Amino acid sequence: MKERLKEFKENGYLILDNFFSKQDIEVVLKDAKKVFLRQFIKMQYVSESLLEDLSEEQFNNFLYRLFDEDLECLANCGKQSQHLISLHSLSLNAKIVELLIEMGLKAPTISTRPVLYFNHPKLSKKKVFHKVDAHQDWRSMQGSLNSVVIWIPLIDINKELGALEILPKSHVNGLRTNHIENGFGMVLLNEDEQENLISVELNAGDALIFSSFLIHQSGDNITNKPRWSCHFRYNDLEDPSFIERKFAHPYIYKPIDELITKDFPTISDILKIYK
Template sequence: MISEALEQFKKEGFYIARNLLQNDEVITVRNSIHKSFNDQLAHLGFPENGNDLFNSMLLLYNKDIDRYKRLIGALWRKLEIYNLMHHNNIVGLLREQFGWQDIFMPGGQVAVIMAEELKIPNGYFGFVPHQDFPSVQGSLDGVVVWLPLVDVGRDNYPLEIIPRSHYEGVLPAIENNSSTWETDTSQYTEDDYLPVEVNVGDVVFMTLFTIHRSSQRGTAGQLRIALSTRFDNANEATFIDRCYPTAYIRTIQREQYFKGFPSREQVAKIFPK
């Protein structure tokens, strides 16, 4: 018998698991991110840390935007973020509610940040309408997991979904100069988008074919920070037939990022004789 969660997921293209995670588990991850920003501020000799995550992010953004961008690009590699996105309750829902018995991980985690004051000049500010399958290419019933680290309402840059858009499969893309695979949504209207209002502890499960985007509707002085990752069902027939492909490519940077680093003296400080 199909579960209510899987039934809604298949019918609507998404499912929201309310209170799937404990608040303190999510807040611990948010505090870990806050620590990384405060560590950078301390490294730069800033006289004080931000009293909350948004304030610390804003301080680093204004002090050294290049260092800010490097840090937000590194967040996905934090162990606390990895552990949260692979939480037993998330994996357990896939196994118990969706019936998955064997799981592949197609790629890493993503930290998505939205705030009026933290816009990157000529850079990212939310995702345009898109589907995730072209950037995953795994199992046809693969899942996008998205969860907020702060409460997200209609006026705090919510995730916006077009329910039942997954029935169309992969839709044509719009050609542009961006690296983002933007879906042609000409058959839809603005009224078709559903703002996803969620609180800390809620987790959104989407199909890889569900059209979604980042809302541009936000209030100054507010931070929306969320995490996402993807899962593939290893028992899906075409995934087995294609021998478990993924669009993600694993590479290694062989050239040293910082010439002459580390020196023998720097290593000796870590490993004194």
């Protein structure tokens, strides 16, 4: 344990092979895909009777089709996938809590809700929505100085699929964000730093934990498949600087004022549920 902590503090990250069972990861991935499958059926891309025979390639093609034909629907599916019980359960897994304490977080707390990604150029109108250049997560977290991120692949992710690229030991150089882009604290790298980036290829079941100050970026996904992953962020309530800053919290969650679906629900809609 002491060796792992030493390695983490020195390099700013730690790769954890086979941290989860593949079954635990598969549950989250299947639940996420089911969100989209329900809309594929509604859009008549596929009938429910043929779902069991649906190939990965067919699923991906339907995903890209939904992006082209109904971006609002795809975006809402993406939003619902962030609220899966299996995803949130994974973020609270006892192994994660033990790891956080091992990495020096005396009183681990959730920084923000879990995030699930399905990245591909065919699923984004802006580059930042499928590939984020060099950035630091602390700028958006603004939490404890020892805050960490746990990045988890939901499928095997190699360099061709856009594996995460990290700059080892960059965490000790502090906050280097020079501007914000879509919520990401962007960092301008020099030529040497660009050359020292390393690609972290991970398999489903592996995990990567890193300091929120570690500079990292997305790799290029040059395949025809989305890169499915999730990441969790944690603060330490015992960090003196966090206490001194009154537990600063930059995230804002609130409902919109408008009724999204006009004239819904009616009394008859309600009675279909309760009578």
